[in-house]
Structures are given as C-alpha cells and as structure tokens.
Amino acid sequence: MKKFNSLLTMFAAAVIGLTGCVEGNDKPSPDPVDPGTGGVLVNSNITSNTTWETGKTYVLGGRIAVTAGNTLTIQPGVIVKGEVGSGSNATALIIARGAKIDAQGTANSPIIFTTVADEITPGQIASPNLDPDMSGLWGGLIVLGNAKASLAGDVTETQIEGIPPSDVNGLYGGTDDADNSGVIKFISIRHGGANIGEGNEINGLTLGGVGSGTVIENVEVIANQDDGIEWFGGSVSVKNAIVWNVGDDGLDTDQAWSGTMDNFIVICGGETDHALEIDGPEGSFNAGHTLINGTVVGSSVAELADFRDGARGTFENIYFTGFPDPSASDGRGDFSLSGDKTLATFANGELKFVNLEITLAEGAELSEVFRNGTDAFATSVAAGANTVGADKSAFASTWSWAAAAGVISDL
Numbered sequence: 364m365k366k367f368n369s370l371l372t373m374f375a376a377a378v379i380g381l382t383g384c385v386e387g388n389d390k391p392s393p394d395p396v397d398p399g400t401g402g403v404l405v406n407s408n409i410t411s412n413t414t415w416e417t418g419k420t421y422v423l424g425g426r427i428a429v430t431a432g433n434t435l436t437i438q439p440g441v442i443v444k445g446e447v448g449s450g451s452n453a454t455a456l457i458i459a460r461g462a463k464i465d466a467q468g469t470a471n472s473p474i475i476f477t478t479v480a481d482e483i484t485p486g487q488i489a490s491p492n493l494d495p496d497m498s499g500l501w502g503g504l505i506v507l508g509n510a511k512a513s514l515a516g517d518v519t520e521t522q523i524e525g526i527p528p529s530d531v532n533g534l535y536g537g538t539d540d541a542d543n544s545g546v547i548k549f550i551s552i553r554h555g556g557a558n559i560g561e562g563n564e565i566n567g568l569t570l571g572g573v574g575s576g577t578v579i580e581n582v583e584v585i586a587n588q589d590d591g592i593e594w595f596g597g598s599v600s601v602k603n604a605i606v607w608n609v610g611d612d613g614l615d616t617d618q619a620w621s622g623t624m625d626n627f628i629v630i631c632g633g634e635t636d637h638a639l640e641i642d643g644p645e646g647s648f649n650a651g652h653t654l655i656n657g658t659v660v661g662s663s664v665a666e667l668a669d670f671r672d673g674a675r676g677t678f679e680n681i682y683f684t685g686f687p688d689p690s691a692s693d694g695r696g697d698f699s700l701s702g703d704k705t706l707a708t709f710a711n712g713e714l715k716f717v718n719l720e721i722t723l724a725e726g727a728e729l730s731e732v733f734r735n736g737t738d739a740f741a742t743s744v745a746a747g748a749n750t751v752g753a754d755k756s757a758f759a760s761t762w763s764w765a766a767a768a769g770v771i772s773d774l
Contacts, residue, residue, distance in 0.1 A: 397422040400444060400479050408532070409433060415441050417472070418485050422446065423454040426502070428532035431461030434545065439472035440486065444479045445501025445555070451527065453557035455502030455565055458544055459532040460509055460572070468549030470581075473762040476504055476552040488760070488767050493554060495768065496608045496632055499588035502565040503555040508544045509537030510574035512596020513619035513644030520572075523595065525565035535571030540598040540621070542574025549581045549762050556588025556610060564589035567609070573599040575622065583763050584609065590640075591629070594620035594652070601625070603757040607765045608632035612640040614654070616676070619643075621650035627657045628753045630770055631665035631685075638665055638683075643673030643704060651675035651713060658752040658774050661686030666697055667721075667732065670714060673704035679717040682744075682752035688727035696724065700735040709735065716740035720749045 397404040399422075403415075406424030410433060415421050417438040423445045429435045435458070437443070445454035456476070458464045468474040477483060478500035482492045507523060512535070514521050519536050526533030556564045567584030568591070575598040582604045584591040591606030596618035605628045606613045613629035615637075629638045638659045644650070653676060659667065667683050686696035698719075700709055708714040719741040721732060733741045744750075755774055760767040 397424070402444060409435055414438065415443070417441060420444060420485065422479060423456060423501070426453065426455050426457065426526070426530065428457040428459050428530070429462040429464065430459055430532060434463040434465055437464070437466040437474050439467065439469045439474065441474050442483060442485055443474070443476045444481065445476070446479055447500050449557045450559055453502045453559050453565065455525070456504050457526065457532050458506040460507050460534060460537070463543065463545035464506065464547060465545050466547050466550055468762065470549060470759055470762050473549040473551055476550065476555070478554045481554060488762070489764050490553070495764065496586050497554050498586045498610055499556050499558060499564070500554045502557045503567050503569060503587065504552055505565070505569040505571070506544050506573050506577070507533070507535035507571045508573040508577065508597060509539040509542040510572045510597040510599070511538060511540055511648060512536045512572050513646040513648040513650070514596070515645045517646040517648070523569060523571040525559055525563060525569065536596060537572060540574055541576050543576030544573050546578045547580070547582065548578070551583040551585065551762070551764055552587070553585045553764070558588065566590040566593040566615070567606070568592045569595070570597055570599055571595040573597040575599055581757065581762065583758070583765060585764055590615040593617065594622070596620055598622050605758050605763060605765050605771070606630070607770065610634040611636050613638045613659070615640045616652060617642045618645055619648055619650040619675070620652045623653040623655065625655050626753050626757055627654070628755065628758065628771060628774065629657070630660045630765065631662040633662060633664060635662055635665040637669050639668035641668065641670045641674040641676065643671065643675060643708070649675065651677065653677045653679070654681065655679045656751070656753055657681040658755070659683045660774070661696065663687055663692070664695055666695055666699070668698045669701055670699070670705050671701045673708050675708050675713045677715045677717065678719070680751035682720045682749040684722040684746065686724060686732070688724040689731050691726065696727070696732060698733045698737055700737065706735065718751050720744050720751050722746045722749070
C-alpha cells in the first residue's frame with residue numbers, strides 16, 4: 364500500500380505541472396487528487412494567479428510558496444490541509460514578498476487551515492476527531508512583505524525563521540511600509556507549528572515585514588506548537604484575533620513592528636509560556652506598536668507578559684485572569700520587564716501601559732504580579748467586574764472553533 368500511495372503521489376505531481384488542456388483536447392485537466400484525503404493536491408509553488416474554490420479541500424504536499432507577482436485567491440469555506448511532517452518535510456503556505464493572498468472567508472463560511480490528520484470537511488467548524496490541544500502536525504501560514512524591520516547589522520532583509528536559508532521565498536523586509544500583501548479575513552489556523560530542527564518551530568500566523576496596505580481581520584489560531592501570531596517588523600495592523608492552546612507565546616512581537624493589534628483574546632494552555640512576549644529592535648531602527656482591547660486567560664504554567672530587549676509600544680485596556688500566584692508558582696503568572704534596555708524605555712515613556720486590569724489568584728498581590736513598577740498602571744478587580752478587555756462578539760461561533768467550543772462564553 365505504501366508503494367501504491369507513492370506511485371499515486373508521483374502521478375499527481377506530474378498532473379499538477381500541467382497548465383490547462385492536453386494538446387488536441389479542449390477539456391481541462393482534472394484536479395490532481397491527494398490519495399489520503401481526496402482533496403486537491405498542491406505540491407509545487409504557485410507561479411501564476413490561482414483560485415482555490417469553495418466546497419473543496421486543498422492539500423499542501425510540502426512547503427508551498429506563492430511567488431512574487433502572483434495572487435492566491437482562497438474562496439469562503441475552503442479547507443487547506445498540510446501533510447504531516449517535520450524538518451525539511453514540514454509543510455507550510457508562504458506568501459512571498461511581492462505576492463498576495465486574497466483569503467476572504469465570511470462569518471458563516473470561514474477558511475480553515477489544518478492538518479491532513481483532521482477529518483474536518485467543508486461546512487464544519489469543529490474538528491470531528493482532533494482535540495483543540497493537538498499541535499505540531501504541520502507548519503503554518505507565513506506572509507512576507509517589503510516593509511521595514513529592525514534587523515541585526517541594519518540589513519534591510521533577512522530570512523524568516525522556520526524556512527531554510529536555501530529558499531529565497533523566505534526573505535522579508537525592505538523600505539515600503541505601505542506594502543500590500545493582500546487580504547485575510549475570517550480564517551482559522553489549527554494544529555500547526557511543526558519543528559524544522561533544533562527547537563525551531565513555525566508559528567500559526569507569521570507576519571514578516573508585512574506592510575500597512577495589507578488587511579488582516581478575524582483570525583483564529585488554535586493548538587500551535589510555537590507562537591500563535593508573531594510579527595517580525597512591518598507595519599500591518601490586525602483586528603479581532605483569538606489564540607487558544609499554543610505551546611510557546613500567544614502574541615509575540617519582534618524587530619520594531621509598528622502596527623496595532625485591536626481586539627484580541629489569548630487563552631493559554633497547558634504548555635503556553637507567555638501570553639504576550641514583546642521584544643525590542645535588533646538594529647538602529649526603532650518603532651513602537653499598540654496592543655489594545657484584549658482579554659488574556661491564564662493557565663497554571665503561563666506568564667502574563669515579558670517585555671525584553673528595549674521593548675517599545677502602548678498596551679491599553681487589557682484584562683488578565685486565571686493566572687497563578689507568582690510567589691507560589693516559581694514566578695509563573697507575572698508581568699515583567701527584562702533587562703536594562705527595557706527598564707529604560709519604560710522610564711522614558713517609550714513603553715507605556717494604560718488601564719490594565721486583573722482578577723488575582725487567591726493570595727496574590729498586585730505588586731508581585733505586575734513587577735518593575737508596572738503595578739502603578741494596573742487594577743485588581745473581582746471576577747466578571749472588569750471594565751476593559753476584548754469585545755467577544757467579534758468571535759461568533761459561526762466562524763470560530765473557540766467560540767463554538769464555549770471557551771469564551773464566560774469572558
């Protein structure tokens with residue numbers, strides 16, 4: 364059977380290279396079929412404008428890039444499944460610099476990125492066979508652009524993490540902060556974060572040097588082995604994001620990202636490290652970003668936030684709940700500023716906190732949770748008495764698995 368499947372895969376690879384009609388026949392070639400799922404197999408880079416159609420499942424047979432100058436349109440209700448693999452065999456969808464994605468799901472018909480191990484079919488929201496904490500079964504969605512990033516050595520471009528240096532489609536960065544990588548709306552990314560080696564995993568949604576001309580709204584990341592969403596520089600803003608059960612950080616910002624994350628929910632899982640990990644610039648270019656209107660739900664192992672390496676930005680109207688008492692849990696459950704560079708940006712106002720609220724664990728003290736003087740900007744409130752946080756109505760159960768599962772109903 365293994366040999367038979369291999370032959371089918373080779374046949375599908377040959378078919379996918381065809382550009383349309385066989386000579387002498389005006390009928391289009393049939394879609395190549397993945398033998399394991401029955402979905403449309405995609406196992407080569409996308410080098411022309413391409414549409415993935417409603418009602419179909421598309422299977423990534425490897426690391427697939429939409430190359431510069433081309434647009435991948437994904438219609439509402441499409442399911443994209445990545446083959447299971449790690450190392451050089453990890454699957455991912457890359458929107459390279461100069462390429463675009465037009466993935467506009469709807470509130471009633473989201474676009475779902477998942478693994479071939481998931482038996483979900485078009486029209487379903489929850490997986491029929493996988494739990495929402497199963498991670499690392501494929502890679503993730505990577506969008507790369509030409510906007511500025513603060514990079515070591517003040518270079519203008521570099522390779523995104525998770526993609527081998529030999530793949531030039533992994534480059535990001537430039538000088539065009541208004542760069543446009545397309546539109547992403549109503550998508551759910553699940554069970555990703557495959558390890559490509561030496562502890563280097565792929566994020567659920569990676570944004571490298573993505574410009575402000577890009578539109579990203581209503582995004583869900585569930586059970587990713589690495590971070591939920593990570594920004595590497597760029598100026599793109601994101602509206603309405605939910606992250607649930609990730610293995611590292613919920614939201615991670617790096618390299619002087621200068622956009623805004625407006626309205627977000629992070630629900631930590633049993634392996635989550637930080638709900639928020641905020642890093643500073645790596646080169647001489649400095650910029651700050653804004654995280655506003657967020658609700659962050661902890662776990663027994665997670666920390667609220669860590670600000671590092673001269674982090675900059677404004678963090679406003681964020682509510683925290685469900686975290687342990689740091690004094691009774693080896694420091695887990697705290698909100699901290701790490702290093703002299705970060706203490707300096709906090710002191711001079713480049714790192715700013717406004718209207719932070721928390722429902723404390725029993726016995727916890729506000730100053731033990733919010734360290735380095737950040738408790739001056741935080742308030743302890745009773746459960747359910749918070750006046751800030753996310754608008755959870757944006758995450759209706761018609762498109763979000765987290766909402767359908769009821770995990771945000773009490774927030």
